[in-house]
Amino acid sequence: MSKKDKPVQRPDYVKAPLSRRQFGTRIAAVLGIGGGAAYLAGAPAGWPLSMKDPTGLRSMPVHTPVQLGDYRVAKAAGVPDVVVARGGVDAETRLRMALEPLGGITHFVQPGEIVLVKPNVAFDRSPNLGATSQPELLSVLVRMLLVDARVQEVRIADNPIESPADCFAKSGIRRAVEQAGGRVYLPDSNAFKVLHTPGAKLIEQWPIFHRPLTNVDKVIGVAPVKDHNLCHASMGMKNWYGLLGGRRNQFHQDIHEIVSDLSLMMRPTLTILDGSQILMKNGPTGGDPSDVKPGDAIVCGVDPVALDAWAFEHLLERGQYYPRYLALAEQKGSGEVAWTGRVREVRA
Amino acid sequence: MASVSRKYHPDRVLNPIRRRIFRTHITRTENFVAAGLVLVIVLAGAWVLAQRDNYDPGERDISIEALREGSIAQLPYEAPLVRWREPGSVAGAAGPDLGPFSSSLLAGGWQLEGRIESYDASNLYEKINGQAEQYLKFGFEQLHWANLEQNGVLMTLELYDQSEFRNALGVFASQRDATQSVANRGPLYFYRTSVGAIGLAGARFFKITGSESSEVVSGKTDQLLDVLGELPRDAAGSDAPFNVLADGLGLPFEDISYEKENALQYDFFGDVWFGMTGEHRATRVFIHRAETPDEVSNLFDQLVAEQEYEYTPVEKSEARALMKHEFLDTFFAVARRDDWLYGLDGAPDQATAVRTMTRLEKELP
Amino acid sequence: MSERLEQLPAYEPKRLLRLTNARIVSQVFFFVAFLLAVWATWTSRLGGYPVSRLLEMDPLVMVATALSTGYVYRFLGWGLLILALTLVLGRVFCNWICPYGTLHQFVGWLFNTRKPADRWASNRYRKIYFFKYAILTVFLIMALMGALQIGLLDPICLMYRTFATAVAPAFDGAVGTAGERLQAGGVWLDSLKFAPGVERRVFVGSFWIGLVLFVLVGMNVVIPRFFCRVLCPLGALLGVSSRFALFRINRDVHKCTDCNMCMARCEGASDPQGQLRLSECFVCFNCIDDCPEDALSYSMFAQDAKQVVPAPDFGKRKMVFAGLAGLFALPLIKNNGVNTDENYSADLIRPPGSVEEEEFLERCIKCDQCINACPTNVLQPATFAEAGVEGLWTPVMNFNIGHCQLKCTLCSEVCPTGAIRKITVEEKMGKGRYSEQGPIRLGTAFYDLGRCLPHAREIPCVVCEEVCPVSPKAIQTKDVEVKDVFGNIVVLNKPFIVPDLCIGCGICQTECPVTDSRAVYVTPVGESRSTERRLLLNNRSSSA
Structure with missing residues (x-):
């Protein structure tokens, strides 16, 4: 600093001393802020507003699991558990034929309810390859729910393996369902919640595609009948796999357990198996027309286990060497394998 | 100190100057050109939006015809499942583990599909849901299940070990089609169905089921019956009284029956085998084998005492009794030897009774 | 007709229908169109939107790929439209169409707190502005020899790439988080309407791509439109072409009072107050608005030939050095040895429909439209490790992140240059007409x-x-x-x-x-x- 710039003490300079009041305010501020911070950081965990985390576990994220309801409807006496409709000119007549002995769709669904229809849209394949549910049947079902049963909303949801938008587009399901008046729910990043399924062995706590299940009254599964490389057959119960989130590819290490767990997780109002394009081999992806066998059956029922057992024997034509998951599902109380005497077959 | 205007204060974040123009003149041409440009832009925007429905990504797919054309019929070869073999097991080294069966199970070029599965009482339901109960109540011990395959024809062989011959018989009786006559081959009792056979081998109940009704299946059924006939006959598997009746007296299978309790309507008498002999199968012989001779002796006395209410003794000793019914004039005989108790009832005359008893005595081991 | 404009109300049609206003409409339109293109490059939204048209209109893409391959692919002829516009009207692209220019102009304007005098100074021509011509020369020489690198700095490619891999995921994330917060409050925000996918998309190395954008946009605070004036090779190409433009800004020296007001908002730093540097002028018309004497006009006729410098400030010497740089850069890049047929990365998996690697590198402009279109997120911008210097930010497939969906051909649909040839599902699967050659592996x-x-x-x-x-x-x-x-x-x-x-x-x-x-x-x-x-x-x- 040059001499010129040196500050000069002027005689008329008056100091501005710290007033008592200012001093007091500062002390109070220091004590207040410091004390508050000390309380927040140091007060035992149970105290109000305490931020103390003595073990490091208090700050871990907590997921409050949700639980699914039981969507089943009481069955009238003398009604078969499974109905098979064969023949008929189109999916609509067949579906009506199949539902009639069960009491019709109005037995299962009441006006004003919200219904989730869960198709299998796992891959981006055209419907005639048998890897996904048939759009025609879904459109008939959606219309039936909206017109005959006068429900408030029909939701269609799945969490496919491949890109959801593509799968719904290429399987023809999005177009069919939206034209019929249903609403498609695709999985978005906030659509999953942790689900608690008491009694399930592998998925007691597991993230599930919960958005379409919120406030839902009834759930209907619409599944194709497919060969499956590991669990032999993917039908009505395996269809619920499409609601799971998370790293679900680990479940192949114990596939039968997970499929039977799924039957415990979801107690559907109704299960519909579509026997119009049956994937006989190369499942569950298929991809070649020679893998598919056309059929003319629609199977509806309230016992998912018997339904799968029957379809395994009669649609996939695999005899009675049922996959092990059926026995496990029976043990878990989801239904009974022995379908003899509980199936009614109707033919156009 | 130069005062910095508030407008250009160095700590300001955003541009303080409003857009202003200083020119004094705008030509009509410029107005038209500007309006024209805006119009062009609007049209361009409309064009872009109109492109929206040119095509749908969902339609970008391959036609099913093209797929069908390029379809590959040929399936890849799948190597058969390699079974687990305990190290050092020589028998297994030659081929698949055949469980209780001999190697002729696969005779005639038949392949074992998968392994021979076996189940016990704790997991039987996994294999035969719903039907397990009818085996479990007859002392079920083990199920061996073999799937055989040849040129697309499938056959299953189910072998239920019911621990005792009489249990197996019980299962057989409950599943038997009464219109079919039962054939006998060695230790086997069975009848043929259109796709196989059902029957028993010692303490084991078996079912043979083919996937079709054909020569191939019936031929293999025949051969499988031989395989079953060769099964080792463990002690529990053969029931001595049954053998006396069937092999000794040569009674047909249908004429032999077994009563677990309440034989001859006596609550103290049980575990008795019966066989119908003689003309019109009127004479019924019975055999019971007790644990000890003392037991037999007690039973004998009790039986004779009870029978005397309705029968008059014709001949009676410590080990033998022959009696005649008071009204029906039929004969009842009973005798004991070691731990055996045997006899007959309903014999039309004394000669038949004595003859039959002698034959019976001769056949007893 | 000499009334003061200032006395006219702002909404008067005469004042409203100014070229500068039309320009702003155009800029907003193209910027929105660009955002729409980025948003619509997604399987459920694509429909028939020409999502790659801005790239296909880019004359630099056309010229450079024509040099490297000898052909003009599919829609690249649209570049002629821009070239023709430039030949008639000058560099109108830079200030009327280019969304990247719009971004720079907007950011530069928004954060411009300079005092009026500094504003003039900041828009004065600087020597360094020749640099873009050097970049262009290097890129074109390399393109001619078969190494296409224009995508690194071409504004449209750069902007597509940045928005697809850095801005869009950030936006997806914001939408997702907003959805999560709203959901806690009981409101459902259907994030699929705004952002694609279940999983949030990730892009390997997008940090660097984002950083480039951040730095280039930030530079506007130091030098207005730094990228456009200093780096942009497309601007350089248009600058060279615009020297023949029929229309230009003309200064009436008799009216001009040398007040320098015209420089206050000059976007191109093209010296409208003196001899107009024609190849630098963005034709933004700000100078005309700002001239209190009405000395500036935009016209084809009555131009004063003394008041213009038509050619870029890029002498023979600079051109030769730039050409030499391009020639020397070529072997450096080509002989890097990471991407030869003998030694190539096991992670260098190109999307279906890609042409052979050498031809691929002659075509790929690193716009990453394919990466944006990919529904499974499998396509990723390549890093040095996978594709070397030459293939930086070209598309590679990372199967840890996603897979190539059997019946999807989106990447080939949106590729503007044919690095990924447009294929059909039939060709991809090797069925029908393509059964001889089999599926694309x-x-x-x-x-x-x-x-x-x-x-x-x-x-x-x-x-x-x-x-x-x-x-x-x-x-x-x-x-x-x-x-x-x-x-x-x-x-x-x-x-x-x-x-x-x-x-x-x-x-x-x-x-x-x-x-x-x-x-x-x-x-x-x-x-x-x-x-x-x-x-x-x-x-x-x-x-x-």
């Missing part, structure tokens, strides 16, 4: 037997077989029964690859539960686009 899958659960750990798994999309499946199993260490007899389906059937779609790798280093993985060997990288001599399958 991206590579071949291999097993890491030491990590595969059934192979190495006696644990059943085979997710890979389940998801294999070809029929018959390219993953088959050898079924073996073993007694595991706990004494249980388990049936293991030990998977193996049938290379004749494998198309390298990578779904096995994506779904493999051994997630860190996958037990099944795809490498590019056997890709069908190349004969040099072929694996099998004969295909044993009857299909091909």
Whole structure:
């Protein structure tokens, strides 16, 4: 600093001393802020507003699991558990034929309810390859729910393996369902919640595609009948796999357990198996027309286990060497394998 | 100190100057050109939006015809499942583990599909849901299940070990089609169905089921019956009284029956085998084998005492009794030897009774 | 007609319908169109939107690919439109159309707190502005020799790339978080309307791509429109073309009072107050608005030939040095040795429809439209490790992140230059007319037997077989029964690859539960686009 710039003490300079009041305010501020911070950081965990985390576990994220309801409807006496409709000119007549002995769709669904229809849209394949549910049947079902049963909303949801938008587009399901008046729910990043399924062995706590299940009254599964490389057959119960989130590819290490767990997780109002394009081999992806066998059956029922057992024997034509998951599902109380005497077959 | 205007204060974040123009003149041409440009832009925007429905990504797919054309019929070869073999097991080294069966199970070029599965009482339901109960109540011990395959024809062989011959018989009786006559081959009792056979081998109940009704299946059924006939006959598997009746007296299978309790309507008498002999199968012989001779002796006395209410003794000793019914004039005989108790009832005359008893005595081991 | 404009109300049509206002409308339109293109480049939204048209209109893309390949692909002829506009009107593209220019102009304007005097100074021409011509020369020389690098700095490519890989995921994330917060409050925000996908998309190395944008946009605070004036090779190309423009800004020296007001908002730093540097002028018309004497006009007639410098400030000397730089850069890039047919990265898997690697590098402009279109997020901008310097930010497939969906051909639909040729599903699957050549193979899958659960750990798994999309499946199993260490007899389906059937779609790798280093993985060997990288001599399958 040059001499010129040196500050000069002027005689008329008056100091501005710290007033008592200012001093007091500062002390109070220091004590207040410091004390508050000390309380927040140091007060035992149970105290109000305490931020103390003595073990490091208090700050871990907590997921409050949700639980699914039981969507089943009481069955009238003398009604078969499974109905098979064969023949008929189109999916609509067949579906009506199949539902009639069960009491019709109005037995299962009441006006004003919200219904989730869960198709299998796992891959981006055209419907005639048998890897996904048939759009025609879904459109008939959606219309039936909206017109005959006068429900408030029909939701269609799945969490496919491949890109959801593509799968719904290429399987023809999005177009069919939206034209019929249903609403498609695709999985978005906030659509999953942790689900608690008491009694399930592998998925007691597991993230599930919960958005379409919120406030839902009834759930209907619409599944194709497919060969499956590991669990032999993917039908009505395996269809619920499409609601799971998370790293679900680990479940192949114990596939039968997970499929039977799924039957415990979801107690559907109704299960519909579509026997119009049956994937006989190369499942569950298929991809070649020679893998598919056309059929003319629609199977509806309230016992998912018997339904799968029957379809395994009669649609996939695999005899009675049922996959092990059926026995496990029976043990878990989801239904009974022995379908003899509980199936009614109707033919156009 | 130069005062910095508030407008250009160095700590300001955003541009303080409003857009202003200083020119004094705008030509009509410029107005038209500007309006024209805006119009062009609007049209361009409309064009872009109109492109929206040119095509749908969902339609970008391959036609099913093209797929069908390029379809590959040929399936890849799948190597058969390699079974687990305990190290050092020589028998297994030659081929698949055949469980209780001999190697002729696969005779005639038949392949074992998968392994021979076996189940016990704790997991039987996994294999035969719903039907397990009818085996479990007859002392079920083990199920061996073999799937055989040849040129697309499938056959299953189910072998239920019911621990005792009489249990197996019980299962057989409950599943038997009464219109079919039962054939006998060695230790086997069975009848043929259109796709196989059902029957028993010692303490084991078996079912043979083919996937079709054909020569191939019936031929293999025949051969499988031989395989079953060769099964080792463990002690529990053969029931001595049954053998006396069937092999000794040569009674047909249908004429032999077994009563677990309440034989001859006596609550103290049980575990008795019966066989119908003689003309019109009127004479019924019975055999019971007790644990000890003392037991037999007690039973004998009790039986004779009870029978005397309705029968008059014709001949009676410590080990033998022959009696005649008071009204029906039929004969009842009973005798004991070691731990055996045997006899007959309903014999039309004394000669038949004595003859039959002698034959019976001769056949007893 | 001499009334003061200032006295007219602002909404008067005469004042409203100014060229500068039309320009702003145009800029907003093209910026929105660009955002729409980025948003619509997604499977459920694409419809028929010409999402790559801005790239296809880019004359630099046309010129450079024409130099490198000798041909003009598909819609690239649209570039002539811009060239023609430039030849007539000057560099109108830069200030009327270019969305990247709009971004720079807007940011530069928004944060401009300079005092009026500094504003003039900041828009004065600087020597350094020649640099873009050097960049252009280097890029064009390299393109001519077969190394296309214009995508690094071409504004449209750069902006597409940045928005696809850095801005869009940030936006997706913001939408997702907003949705999460709203959901807690009981409101459902359907994030799929704004952002794609279940999983938030990630892009490897997008940090650097984002950083480039951040730095270039930030530079506007230091030098207004730094990128446009200093770096932009497209601007340079248009600058060279605009020297022949019929229309230009003309200064009436008799009216001009040398007040320099015209420089206050001059976007191109083109010296409208003196001799107009024609090749620098963005034709933004701000100078006309700002001239209190009405001395500036934009016209074809009555131009004063003394008041213009038509050619760029790029002398022979600079041109020769730039050309030499391009010539020397070429072998440096080409001989880097990371991407030859003998030594190439096992991660260099190109999307289906890609042409052979050498031709691919002649075509790819790194716009990353394919990466934006990809519904499974499998396409990623390449890093140095995968594709070397030459292939930086070109698309590669990362099967840890996603897989190539069997019936999807989106990347080939949106590629503007034919680096990924437009293919149909039929061609991709090798059916119908294409059954002779067989399916398009991206590579071949291999097993890491030491990590595969059934192979190495006696644990059943085979997710890979389940998801294999070809029929018959390219993953088959050898079924073996073993007694595991706990004494249980388990049936293991030990998977193996049938290379004749494998198309390298990578779904096995994506779904493999051994997630860190996958037990099944795809490498590019056997890709069908190349004969040099072929694996099998004969295909044993009857299909091909």
